[in-house]
Amino acid sequence: MTDTNEIVIDRVSESRLASTNFDDLVFGKTFTDHMLECNWRDGKWETTHIKPYGPIQVEPSCKVFHYGQAIFEGMKAYKDEAGDVFLFRPEDNWKRFNESAKRLAMPEVPYEVFVEGLKTLVNLDKGWVKYGEGLSLYLRPFMIASENGVAAAPSTEYKFMIVMSPAFAYYRGEVRVIIANQFSRAADGGVGYAKAAGNYAASFYPNNLAMEEGYQQIIWTDAASHEYIEEAGTMNIFVRIGDKLLTAPNNDRILNGITRRSVIQMAKDHGIEVEERRIRVSEIKEAAQNGELKEIFGSGTAAVIVPIKGFKHEDFKYELPVIENDYATNIKAALMDIQYNRTEDKHGWRVKI
Numbered sequence: 001m002t003d004t005n006e007i008v009i010d011r012v013s014e015s016r017l018a019s020t021n022f023d024d025l026v027f028g029k030t031f032t033d034h035m036l037e038c039n040w041r042d043g044k045w046e047t048t049h050i051k052p053y054g055p056i057q058v059e060p061s062c063k064v065f066h067y068g069q070a071i072f073e074g075m076k077a078y079k080d081e082a083g084d085v086f087l088f089r090p091e092d093n094w095k096r097f098n099e100s101a102k103r104l105a106m107p108e109v110p111y112e113v114f115v116e117g118l119k120t121l122v123n124l125d126k127g128w129v130k131y132g133e134g135l136s137l138y139l140r141p142f143m144i145a146s147e148n149g150v151a152a153a154p155s156t157e158y159k160f161m162i163v164m165s166p167a168f169a170y171y172r173g174e175v176r177v178i179i180a181n182q183f184s185r186a187a188d189g190g191v192g193y194a195k196a197a198g199n200y201a202a203s204f205y206p207n208n209l210a211m212e213e214g215y216q217q218i219i220w221t222d223a224a225s226h227e228y229i230e231e232a233g234t235m236n237i238f239v240r241i242g243d244k245l246l247t248a249p250n251n252d253r254i255l256n257g258i259t260r261r262s263v264i265q266m267a268k269d270h271g272i273e274v275e276e277r278r279i280r281v282s283e284i285k286e287a288a289q290n291g292e293l294k295e296i297f298g299s300g301t302a303a304v305i306v307p308i309k310g311f312k313h314e315d316f317k318y319e320l321p322v323i324e325n326d327y328a329t330n331i332k333a334a335l336m337d338i339q340y341n342r343t344e345d346k347h348g349w350r351v352k353i
């Protein structure tokens with residue numbers, strides 16, 4: 001697909017690293033010295049460029065502004081005590097990116113551009129990955145329709161880019177959620193399983209309404225009946241009833257989370273019984289009433305696992321019990337030990353830069 005596997009590197013003349021105050025960072029606002037760019041034109045990918053981070057020029061008629069043909073990924077690079085840097089399951093993100101591309105009628109990005117390009121970029125800006133509990137470099141590969149013209153048809157030109165932003169362990173405070181009974185994140189046959197930019201735009205309004213009521217997130221339910229839980233905000237969802245861990249099965253409305261997949265494997269490694277199946281809201285409410293509901297948590301790259309303290313569904317409100325030796329804490333610790341190279345990686349998830 002590519003003309004060349006060559007990556008042309010144009011380095012910054014002076015790094016911003018030394019003048020960046022890492023104690024005063026706002027997530028997603030500071031970017032490293034370099035970014036990657038590769039354009040699709042005339043039916044093929046052009047040479048990959050790594051260059052100083054900065055503005056790009058596009059015309060107002062650029063298709064992405066009009067029809068939202070845009071996808072992205074979210075991943076992280078971690079540093080261990082010795083200063084080595086690792087990615088976590090990067091090929092999984094590359095594969096999911098290309099599934100999103102296919103659904104949005106965009107060209108697939110070759111391995112050399114996405115994975116090898118990412119490794120080269122991270123290696124160049126290695127100094128921006130800080131060592132410390134919860135510290136990481138957030139990696140944002142994305143692709144936009146870059147052809148000019150407002151005709152409602154797929155673009156003939158695309159821009160694939162990667163930008164990177166230092167991230168720290170963030171504590172969201174206590175998370176309480178509303179289980180959706182009106183709004184939907186995704187529909188059957190739609191793009192919910194893709195990391196399409198528009199999915200996030202569509203979730204902001206219902207999420208704002210939930211926040212006005214004092215809740216931090218929405219548990220999305222199936223669009224057809226609102227009877228089954230599907231995702232927790234921008235995370236996959238897990239529910240512990242008794243000692244069993246339940247999670248919604250993948251379908252075309254749910255993002256196939258890489259953390260979800262890892263949590264399932266970790267849980268099984270710990271001897272926990274995991275069921276991937278549809279979970280009724282009524283089942284959760286019944287378990288809450290009879291004391292069997294032990295934990296609800298979300299999983300995602302950003303925070304690994306976020307425990308949910310309480311939920312509301314219509315008139316029903318419930319506060320989760322505080323329990324000892326909870327799954328959320330144990331599985332999060334086990335996963336972070338792998339990400340930060342503190343333990344054996346028996347599933348081969350870590351990729352050293």
Ligand SMILES: Cc1ncc(COP(=O)(O)O)c(C=O)c1O
Nearest residue numbers: 234235236255257258259300301
């Ligand atoms: C809608 C949605 N669900 C789930 C996830 C979790 O996916 P992953 O574990 O691959 O980060 C994300 C992204 O973080 C997401 O945006």
